[in-house]
Amino acid sequence: KKNIRIAIDGPAAAGKSTVAKKVADVLSYIYIDTGAMYRALTYKALKEGTDLHDGKALGKLLQETTIKLVPAEIGQKVLVNGEDVTEEIRYSNVTSHVSLVSQHREVREEMVQRQRELATEGGVVMDGRDIGTHVLPDAEVKIFLKASVEERALRRYKEQQSKGIETPLEKLKEEIALRDKLDSEREVSPLIKADDALEIDTTSMGIEDVSNLILNIVKERN
Numbered sequence: 001k002k003n004i005r006i007a008i009d010g011p012a013a014a015g016k017s018t019v020a021k022k023v024a025d026v027l028s029y030i031y032i033d034t035g036a037m038y039r040a041l042t043y044k045a046l047k048e049g050t051d052l053h054d055g056k057a058l059g060k061l062l063q064e065t066t067i068k069l070v071p072a073e074i075g076q077k078v079l080v081n082g083e084d085v086t087e088e089i090r091y092s093n094v095t096s097h098v099s100l101v102s103q104h105r106e107v108r109e110e111m112v113q114r115q116r117e118l119a120t121e122g123g124v125v126m127d128g129r130d131i132g133t134h135v136l137p138d139a140e141v142k143i144f145l146k147a148s149v150e151e152r153a154l155r156r157y158k159e160q161q162s163k164g165i166e167t168p169l170e171k172l173k174e175e176i177a178l179r180d181k182l183d184s185e186r187e188v189s190p191l192i193k194a195d196d197a198l199e200i201d202t203t204s205m206g207i208e209d210v211s212n213l214i215l216n217i218v219k220e221r222n
């Protein structure tokens, strides 16, 4: 069996990371959360007070920033210049600004280069928005996960509740819808299904079903 590359794309909160982690786990592959990389830069930029509309400044900041995704007991840890920001990058302040940061060409070019380097050996499950279209256009398996905005907001709501965070469902729905819009309408590598990606609507599917479906596809192609 060869170590293939699996690209999982889709809109915010469609279950990409949960499913990607699960698939990586079963195959003993490396899981790469590219959204965490954009979040890490956003966290750093907010902390440094960088103008989030200034692509050049953000590109420069990224040059000085190391982002490490370290496998951990549950999922992965995210280190920015050695600082553990695993929790901080999920805060709403980062979430609400990340689509602004990720729209800049200077940022995307560098991120895509780093992501390709992480995937050179194969044996990876990478999730994001542009993996099948730009980062790994030759990935052996490409999946596009989608779900209704209502369902995605509800999933996020439950996830936050379990962490003791109370955000109104309506607010989560607005946040997700806005992020979808920004990610889909940006000029540089927008969120779009690759022609050769398999689309899975997860609205009424559980994590197990989705992961098993993907694992079966991997088996067929490997």
Ligand code: C5P
Binding pocket: 012, 013, 034, 035, 036, 038, 039, 098, 099, 100, 102, 127, 128, 129, 130, 131, 179, 183
């Ligand atoms: O996957 P997650 O929701 O954590 O991604 C956060 C944000 O990072 C997305 O809303 C998008 O703006 C950006 N992103 C991206 N390209 C990727 C992954 C994430 O632009 N490959």
